[in-house]
Amino acid sequence: AQSVAQPEDQVNVAEGNPLTVKCTYSVSGNPYLFWYVQYPNRGLQFLLKYITGDNLVKGSYGFEAEFNKSQTSFHLKKPSALVSDSALYFCAVRGPWGNKLVFGAGTILRVKS
Amino acid sequence: DTEVTQTPKHLVMGMTNKKSLKCEQHMGHRAMYWYKQKAKKPPELMFVYSYEKLSINESVPSRFSPECPNSSLLNLHLHALQPEDSALYLCASSQATGPNYGYTFGSGTRLTVV
Numbered sequence: 001a002q003s004v005a006q007p008e009d010q011v012n013v014a015e016g017n018p019l020t021v022k023c024t025y026s027v028s029g030n031p032y033l034f035w036y037v038q039y040p041n042r043g044l045q046f047l048l049k050y051i052t053g054d055n056l057v058k059g060s061y062g063f064e065a066e067f068n069k070s071q072t073s074f075h076l077k078k079p080s081a082l083v084s085d086s087a088l089y090f091c092a093v094r095g096p097w098g099n100k101l102v103f104g105a106g107t108i109l110r111v112k113s
Numbered sequence: 114d115t116e117v118t119q120t121p122k123h124l125v126m127g128m129t130n131k132k133s134l135k136c137e138q139h140m141g142h143r144a145m146y147w148y149k150q151k152a153k154k155p156p157e158l159m160f161v162y163s164y165e166k167l168s169i170n171e172s173v174p175s176r177f178s179p180e181c182p183n184s185s186l187l188n189l190h191l192h193a194l195q196p197e198d199s200a201l202y203l204c205a206s207s208q209a210t211g212p213n214y215g216y217t218f219g220s221g222t223r224l225t226v227v
Contacts, residue, residue: 032212043117043203043218044156051213090155094212100169101216103155 002027002095004104013081015113021076023091023104033074034092034101035065044090050074061085081111117219119204125225128194134222136187136204142217144210145187147179148203150221156203162187163210194226 003026013019025031032051036044048059055067065076074091091104117138126132136145144163148156161169162181170179176198178190187204201223205216 034215036218041201041221041223043119043220044205044216046215046217049213049215088153096212100158100161106153106155108153 002031002093002102004091004093004102006089006091006104006107008107009105010108010110012110012112015083015111016080019078019081019085019109019111021089021091021107021109023074023076024072025074025091025093026072027093027095029096031072031074032094032096033065033067034094035059035063035074035076036090036092036103038088038090038106040087047076047089081109083111083113085109086111117204117206117217119202119219119222121222122220123223123225125227126191126194127227128196130194131190131192133191134189134202134204134224136189136219137185138206138217139185140206140208140217141184142206142208143184144207144214145181146205146207146216147187147189148205150201150203152201160189161210168210191224194224196226199224199226 005024034049035047038044050057050067058064092101120135147159150156159173160179165181176193180188201221203221204219207214207216
């Protein structure tokens with residue numbers, strides 16, 4: 001069975017500073033990894049995904065994520081945080097045979113001006 | 114059209130009521146999903162439909178009854194709910210159920226059971 005861990009309940013960062021939201025995964029076989037963002041009282045918005053190929057994946061709103069197979073990690077990054085990036089971020093994984101998307105517990109990102 | 118539309122956005126219902134949540138997409142996606150989300154928690158999968166057939170039921174109580182009348186529509190029928198069923202109900206769709214397909218989520222229906 002696949003699983004995802006987001007070790008930080010909350011990440012605080014100053015506007016303009018780089019941000020990292022951490023995610024580690026466990027899956028049998030090659031992982032299919034996703035990041036979603038959720039603003040208050042809204043559904044989830046897709047940010048980016050890793051299927052295969054380059055370990056650095058670029059997504060929406062200037063976000064990127066780095067796939068690291070040896071560390072089983074897929075951390076979300078952004079070079080310069082904006083206050084409007086403040087939201088709840090979910091990492092998710094599917095295994096090669098799984099048709100279920102499994103979410104991590106979520107990380108609240110707070111960007112202060 | 115790249116959206117998943119859910120109606121209503123808010124619903125308050127009594128424990129003896131019958132109501133339905135609706136979800137619609139026109140992206141040609143052949144897989145559709147219902148998720149339940151409590152505040153500040155991850156979404157929990159309830160049902161998966163693939164090509165209009167129920168393929169996964171995550172042991173959801175029978176007071177929740179899904180229906181997929183056609184490839185664009187997904188309903189969730191509610192009956193005799195409990196206050197603990199109050200949550201955000203999210204619908205999602207994907208091109209198919211293969212692992213490389215990401216999901217497109219609707220904005221959800223905020224359900225309150227009184």
